[in-house]
Amino acid sequence: MKKLIVGNWKMNPDSLANAKSLFSKVKRKAGTLKKARCVICPPYIFIESLGRLSSASCTLGAQDSFWEVRGAYTSQVSPQMLKKAGAQYVILGHSEKRELGDTNEDVAKKVKIAIDYRLVVILCVGEKERDEDGKYLKFLAEEIKESLHKLPKKYFRNIVIAYEPIWAISEHESTKGASTPEDFLEKSIFIRRVLSHLTEKEIAMGIPILYGGSADENNSWGFLKEGKADGLLVGGASLDPESFNQILEISDSI
Ligand code: PGA
Numbered sequence: 001m002k003k004l005i006v007g008n009w010k011m012n013p014d015s016l017a018n019a020k021s022l023f024s025k026v027k028r029k030a031g032t033l034k035k036a037r038c039v040i041c042p043p044y045i046f047i048e049s050l051g052r053l054s055s056a057s058c059t060l061g062a063q064d065s066f067w068e069v070r071g072a073y074t075s076q077v078s079p080q081m082l083k084k085a086g087a088q089y090v091i092l093g094h095s096e097k098r099e100l101g102d103t104n105e106d107v108a109k110k111v112k113i114a115i116d117y118r119l120v121v122i123l124c125v126g127e128k129e130r131d132e133d134g135k136y137l138k139f140l141a142e143e144i145k146e147s148l149h150k151l152p153k154k155y156f157r158n159i160v161i162a163y164e165p166i167w168a169i170s171e172h173e174s175t176k177g178a179s180t181p182e183d184f185l186e187k188s189i190f191i192r193r194v195l196s197h198l199t200e201k202e203i204a205m206g207i208p209i210l211y212g213g214s215a216d217e218n219n220s221w222g223f224l225k226e227g228k229a230d231g232l233l234v235g236g237a238s239l240d241p242e243s244f245n246q247i248l249e250i251s252d253s254i
Pocket of ligand 1: 008164168169234
């Protein structure tokens with residue numbers, strides 16, 4: 001399986017010109033990759049223009065999508081619109097969206113319809129904090145089960161999980177910096193076990209599990225090699241083409 005490196009640009013950059021310039025630099029590097037590929041998730045407003053510049057190794061994703069495809073839903077964007085604009089992926093359940101009110105139930109509705117419209121869903125999960133007696137593992141298992149509630153088993157073929165402990169996300173008020181490869185490996189085994197109760201074993205085994213949370217050019221080798229991550233979800237470092245291209249290079253060397 002090729003390593004999947006996802007750039008989550010969040011609410012950046014400030015103009016289409018800057019978005020195009022950043023995308024072009026990444027795309028050039030992505031074109032040289034053999035064992036990795038990248039997905040850039042810019043703000044909605046840039047998707048269509050960047051879609052015209054995309055290539056097989058550098059495709060586009062959105063940072064959210066709604067659970068209906070048409071109607072009176074001011075400000076919402078449907079998965080059908082995104083697909084038509086050129087997106088192939090969509091990030092759902094990001095902690096920053098959950099903080100603004102998205103519940104597991106909302107996320108589950110969004111996941112189902114996004115896959116109906118042939119988007120690959122990058123589902124973000126992760127606990128806010130750790131505790132000594134492992135309550136956070138129960139939280140994590142429930143977040144996964146509820147965010148994928150009632151999802152038909154074959155839909156799991158179009159799911160990617162991004163494990164992002166909230167305490168590891170840069171710019172988060174309580175950030176402690178990146179997690180460790182050993183910890184990620186342990187959590188990814190746990191996550192796969194949870195997934196294997198929700199779909200067929202063979203499908204669960206094939207679901208890519210990415211690491212996210214202050215991933216950068218200095219720690220990505222560890223997460224990919226020692227932590228056996230199937231890829232990375234990169235926020236801050238995806239806005240710096242030098243850092244992000246180094247991450248792409250590292251992922252291609254593993
Ligand atoms: P970060 O963001 O890499 O800046 O920590 C990751 C994310 O929130 O997706």
